[in-house]
Amino acid sequence: MTQRMPNHQLKALIEESGLPYDGVARAVKAVALESGQRLGTNKSAVHHWVQGAEPSGATPGYLAEALSRRLGRRITREDLGLGSRSEGEDESIGLTLDFDPIETLTALGEADVNRRRFLAASAYSMAAATLPLEMVQEAAARTRTVSGGAVAGHADVAAVRDMVKLFMDMDERHGGQHGRTAFVQYLVTDVAELCRGRFASEQVRAEALSVASAGAHLAGWKAYDSGEQGLAQRYYLQSLALARASGVPGQDGFVMRTMSQQGMKLHRPEHCLALAATGWDRAKGRVDAQVEALFAVTHAHALAKTGQRRAAVADIEHARTALAAGVRSGDEVPFWALVWGPPAATVHSRTAKVFETLGDRPNAARQYATAAASRPGTTYARIIALDLVAQAEQQAKQGSIEQACVTWGRAIDTMAGVKSTRTLKAVRSLRSDLRPYRARGVRVAAELDERARIFLTHHR
Incomplete structure (x- = not known):
């Protein structure tokens, strides 16, 4: 031996x-x-x-x-004395902004399509969370193009944008696990090929990189919805690099906003406020009022997470004012800012999270209800269901268990046909919340728990 x-x-x-x-x-x-x-x-x-x-x-x-x-520094397997991974398993893939983002995205996507376990189970990296805040090389200089092939024009970019938008809509309607492999395959073939080609003008090039950034963002969101936080973070970083390379106003800040929200969801607030603030600074005066409202409300949430109540409430008011101004002016919202539906619904949903963080349950419940009612039900089933679950949790914590059960029931109805790890987790959490009421013989709780049990049986 x-x-x-x-x-x-x-x-x-x-x-x-x-x-x-x-x-x-x-x-x-x-x-x-x-x-x-x-x-x-x-x-x-x-x-x-x-x-x-x-x-x-x-x-x-x-x-x-x-x-x-x-x-406070990055430790690798080699540093731990555990040797390197198997051939083809680069644990650092995607955790950098130093390389050509198209090449990195392609390698990351191919590993994702092949469902490489080392990526699916990878950890959320605190070191990588600071990368957007550090000085990095200009992304445009690292995004290479080739001299051969056909010249891409506005119509070519529009075709790819329409396909990415189609997958975005499918994601919200059916959940992140639906069509995930097909989308990532499209991302590393058609989208990457477009970005490696020649362009009719610099404007077309910027549009192509912007679409690629939105595609990488969606791939990250699909990984996030599947509970694969480390993989999601890697996609977000490459989305950020592509957004910076495109030069499209505000899009890089929007990705930083998403990264801030991911950190808050994971209860890792160390850099979330800085990410939210820097992202907003990148967008101020460069995007329309409705989009700026999205930045303001995320900043409010980050402030609430760090205990800055008055400043958080002030930013909520800023978001409301900006949203109303944008609606009045009728400004067109860029497609990359419509990831979670109409800005108004997103502002209400994030405002609810601010109030929830601050312990204001009545306002949180009202805002979640407004958010759920503000999205078209046929398109945004997953996020509506999750907002309803969050509303029910706030109702239950206020002692309104009958009302909460009605809301939870609506959420389960909305989840039909949705393939999402987050919705399954929400239903499991629902059953846990109902346990004390079942023990006390509350009939509506027992009936809802049985519905939840049947739902989970059919959605494993």
């Missing part, structure tokens, strides 16, 4: 972190949970790793991210 050699590199990093073995285990489990993975890691497992055992599956990545966050 081959004797294990102690892992001195891992031992040194753990000692540098100052964490006891059970603290390392807790940190690893917390990182894994962000990606929807529940691990049984304990201090004995960490001890075995230090003695030379190798963590299995995606655990090395979670261990690397846990120590990266603790030490």
Whole structure:
């Protein structure tokens, strides 16, 4: 039997972190949970790793991210003394803004299409979350084109934009898992091919890169909806690089806004306010009022997350004012800003999250209800269902369980035909919230729980 050699590199990093073995285990489990993975890691497992055992599956990545966050610098598998991944498994893919984003997006998409496990289970990187805030090379200089092939014009870009918009609509109607592989395949073939070609003018080139950015953003959103947070982050970074390369006003800020929201959802607020603020600064005076309202309300949410109540409420009012001004003027909203439907609905939904963070449940419930009613039901089934679930949670916390059950029931009705990890998670959470009411014999709670059980049985 081959004797294990102690892992001195891992031992040194753990000692540098100052964490006891059970603290390392807790940190690893917390990182894994962000990606929807529940691990049984304990201090004995960490001890075995230090003695030379190798963590299995995606655990090395979670261990690397846990120590990266603790030490304030990026830690790799090699740093941990665990060697490199198998051939073709580049754990750093997409976690940079230093390379040609089209080439990076193609490599990332191909790995995604092939459902490479190392990507699907990859951790959300705190180090990568700061990249948009750092000085980077001008993206346009890194986005290469080739001299051969046909010359693309406005019509060619419009055709690709229409296809991306079609997938965006399908995503909202049927969930992120529906058509995901087909879309990513389209992204790494047709969209990438368009961006590598020649263009009739610089304006056409900018439009093509803008569409590619929106496509990468949608791929990230689909990964996010499937609970694959690390993969989503990598797509968002490449979307940001392409938006910067396009030079389209405000689009790079919009991607930073999304990255801020992802961090808030994962309860990683460290850089969310800076991302929201920088994204908004990139858009101020360069986008119409309705789009600026989207930036203002995300900034409000980030302020609320950091305990700045008065400033958050002020930004909510700013968003409302901007939204009303934009509606009056009839400005056209760019298609990349319509990811979650009409701006008014998105502002109401995000405003609800601000009030929820601030502990104002009545206002949160009202805003969630308004958001759900502001979107066309046939197109935005998933987000309407999630807003209704959030509304019901606020109603239940106010003691209105009968009203909450009615709202939860509407949410389940709306989820029919939606393939989304987030909606399934919402229904599981619903059942957990109903447990104390079932135990007390509340009939409406028992009936709704049975509906939820049947729903989950048919949507695994």
